[in-house]
Amino acid sequence: MTHDPDTTLLGRTPGLDEQHFVHDGLITKHPIRAVALAALRPMPGQLLWDLGTGAGSIAVEWCRTDPSCRALGVERKAERAANARTNAAALTLPGQFKVVDADLTQGLPDGLPDPDAIFIGGGVTETLVTQCRARLPIGGRLVVHGVTMEAEMLIEALHRDLGGDLMRLGVETADSIGRLRGWKPARTVVAWTWQCTQ
Template identity: 55%
Template sequence: MIHDPNCAVLGRAPGLPDDVFEHDGLITKRVLRAAALAFLRPRPGELLWDLGAGAGSVGIEWCRAAEGCRCVAVERVAERADRAEANAARLAPEGAYRLVRATVDGVLTALPNPDAVFVGGGATLAVLEHAVDRLPEGGRLVVHGVTVEAEEVCVAAHRRWGGALARVAVEHAEPIGRLLGWTPARTVVTWAAQR
């Protein structure tokens, strides 16, 4: 596995290859991660909440994107939390990434105020209301969802707070015998807004 906490090997641009992260398949994939970070717009010294962190890929790339960026990630599944911490140790600047092992709704009030929020899992309107209330003017919020329930939350958030709502489908070329064909990944609903 690559060890690059100083961003000297892989650079700072978002969209690292998925295979530099240890994961169980539940990871914000490269194309969608780069798009999320484009909406999140990391600036030096800012703090991101990465809620439902999974492998930690969004929060880690946030920490790499600009000098002094920090992330507080929340993950409830022990094996994923372990992987996120291992990924951060290899890929995030030292001290930039902190993982909280908890449910998202059980820990929000204890987190420091963010400059931006990414919700990769566990999106509910209550979580988004809390995030919006804690964001400063100009703060950014991005939600990704692959379930019908997450899509409903994104649509409701868009109706309430505006922003950009999209459904993103990505297909990858894979072998079909001697030829190539397109294999679709799960479609992801994204909602992005600025306070």
């Protein structure tokens, strides 16, 4: 865990190593996070919804790109929401990143201000995507990641029906194999990006 709310230690470029966050192991890994932030395209003064925020790594990285960027994370698991709040306090400016305790299987929580961009990192459903699309302004970006077969099938159907960009991301890192070294693959991530045009 690192304390750097004003970005003077680690800078503003997305892709912070996981060691800088408090998390339970389920965190968007730093190369995938950098790709997600490139698709989300944070701009000064904009608001991100990070749905299924977990450790809050996407929201944290969004906020770090500019001091005027803000994020709302929604998380149903109390321990993960607590981790996200800890990461917000350590890695963003006061008030930049707020966490809402809510279960997205019941739909979007009431009272959320309209976002400029939305990231769904877990628990994607067709209903949730429909609700999110309705809240985005023209030019708003929606990025959905999935690692399960169920999420992949849904994301592929969304891409077929709505367009946007679809890609599969695979990352391998060097690891020990006895006294030698080899490549250790991470779970493949399916990523769909859609932009509101009307």
